[in-house]
Amino acid sequence: MNYLVAVLPDRIQVEAAYSALEKAGLPTSQVNILGDGYLSADEFGMIDPDKQARKQSTRLFWWLVPFGFFVGYVFNYLTEVEIFPQFPRFGNEFLAGILGGIAGGLGASLIGGGTSITVGSGDALPYRNRLNAGKYLIVVTGNQDLTREATRVLREFEPENIQGYTDYSQKSKLLRN
Structure with missing residues (x-):
């Protein structure tokens, strides 16, 4: 065609x-x-580039948030960085995982949404x-x-x-x- x-x-x-x-x-x-x-x-x-961008962003979100959580948790586990000294070690590792998941979500929305609008359409x-x-x-x-x-x-x-x-x-x- x-x-x-x-x-x-x-x-x-x-x-x-x-x-x-x-x-x-x-x-x-x-x-x-x-x-x-x-x-x-x-x-x-x-x-519709907006729909394609949302679809790509959602797809990346489901991969990057768990990956970000895992990487944040493992990084804090290996380096033993104390984000809040009053938290126990597991609390700091879990908080680092949550921050890593948030970073993954932001990356999914910026990269998945922004790039798909300009490139994927x-x-x-x-x-x-x-x-x-x-x-x-x-x-x-x-x-x-x-x-x-x-x-x-x-x-x-x-x-x-x-x-x-x-x-x-x-x-x-x-x-x-």
Whole structure:
């Protein structure tokens, strides 16, 4: 499956481009318009970077908090550092484990959430930003010949950006898994 995504600045141009694709004989079932008054990014199935970031952060949280607790406990056990001298040795080790778990949780939220938003969203985030800015997208899905023909037609409208994607695994970086 191939995808072709073109960014057009306004509704008039996107409707003219859609009509031109229709006149060129492209099946309208494989042409989608995203933007105000048409499909939203969520309705089309575009990846939501915030959801992906939360999912990655949660996954890391379940690994890093127990690991942080274990490392904090073991580190304090080996070094015998007294965090609070009035606590018994086990109390200091347990407190170090809790602090290690907290550090693991913070790491999961910062690394899992922040990195996933910027890296894990592929090209979906720039396209969502353009939709939020009032621009329109035309997405053509189909075989290589269809997207090549659509590229030829859409170039006449001088889109801000035109990008093709080939999806060999049937799971695109642009669409949800």
